[in-house]
Amino acid sequence: MPDWMPWKHEKRRALRTLKDLIERHLQNRLKLARDAWPDDLLTRLLESREDASAFSLQNVRDECMRVFLAGHETTAATLVWWAWCLASNPEAQRVARGELHRVPQGSAPAVETLPAELDYLAQTIKETLRRYPVAPLLISRRTIRAIQLGEWTLPARTLFMIPVHLMHHDPRWFLDPEVFRPERFAPDAPEVPRGAYIAFGAGPRVCLGQHLAMTAMTVIAAMLLQRFVLSVPEGSAPPRPVLNVTLRPDQPMHLAITRADAAIA
Template identity: 60%
Template structure:
């Protein structure tokens, strides 16, 4: 529908869908103008935030204004580029342990489930200094149930109470995740301070000890929940699509593997290796272009008049930024349906600012973008060194569906084999 609007009416489209005035912005220059220059005149769609607050509480994902600014400032240092690079040994160790259990060959390996479990392990280690263990599959199911329920709820005028019989799965899934977070917080508080590991939970609990009014335990739990959910779901979705792109594009897969073998040899990846894995990084960038984890950014509402190009739009307008539509625009990405990692080569790229938004833009750009890129590069390199991936015989290509993040319409399974010498 959004693509049809763009074809018929251009890059800035006004639609009256009572009681709202919607404006879709798909021009890169106007997108940056909206999200960067006008960020202080926007809030996220209230209904969407109410739905997500039932899972995330009042975390940095949900908060607005000064509350958001304070949370973002406190959390920023934990997700900096240097912190992400310092985490490379832990990512490598988690990935090596997980992949050691994968078979050398498989005709239909449940690669999406395995990558989701790995992504959970990595983010839980960053947040709690522990992995996911035997809970991985049940937690993954709970995340999927909550995502599906949130997608449905957002487009209803109100959410019914969780005690309703048909909300049993949602109720149980949320209880499972709350239990996971709560157990870690309680276990940490039971230890003396000098026994706490240096992780996100300890740093948040230190904030609680310094200022319990600003950082009550409820706020600590909320941030841990958001870090866990946002920190694994988008990474798992992108790595899943990346394996499909590798399976569907064997020449790109071979080129990336050659780079991995040349740069790493048999060595474990380190922070120093990442800059040299440019080909691997470009395959990930192109995957995020084709299959952005957030195909449409959270809609924003203007809280004051907003100047956008030649227009002055009033307070109360709802703005939509269709990331996937922009990523598939042939003006910015020639042959947009073709997997071409070389388009991200800095020596030849002509991608305008605002045309590539896998992590959003402006002050609310994804907090975990450095950690996500670092983790995905390490995992991709280790996977390429051990296996070649391809589509099982007779496999129908996966169809992308929206479930909070963009995922295959059915759990992805791929053939694993020993890579060619």
């Protein structure tokens, strides 16, 4: 249904808010002298324009909208599921926190060095993405010719959706797929078959932000575990994942937290 339908007023308001936010950033950047532009994605987009036309500037706005969604929503949703996975698996949380005590030795996480050194913490994030891929259905693809898939013949222009969630829970590739087991992604673990784990997609259109996302999530996860111990409140039921743009819990997630130093004491 078109966005002007009366019951879509909340969507229209949300879009106005987002567009106004991006427009303010864009106009503030354009008001600066060119040599004062910081070296960031917005500057790169502005510098890559083929001309200074309004159409070219609209392309920059559109890219900012896309990056805002892809770079914010997916990372936040993954960290929600990661928090649940560690709260409900205290032994994995203990090992991850022990790694944090050894590597940064209590200092604040640094983007430049820590993500590469926190192997086990990164494994917990990868295993979270296996159990709860925030993009459980990958962007569709349309065939350019008829193909044979098993016993089915599919005509040209058939639209496919890749069932990432189903693939990540296939026992052929992941033993006990419902069990949270970060060791699946350890350096000495058996290699996962190509295409069985595609949390960030695969092929020439793999997610451009996958390394940035893993770095951001690792640093944020490290900061949380340095400060807090996560646990599941007594009587809480496991969250039920639902698809709402990204894979989210069906209800707001509530976890218990205690200060890490108090828990250790």
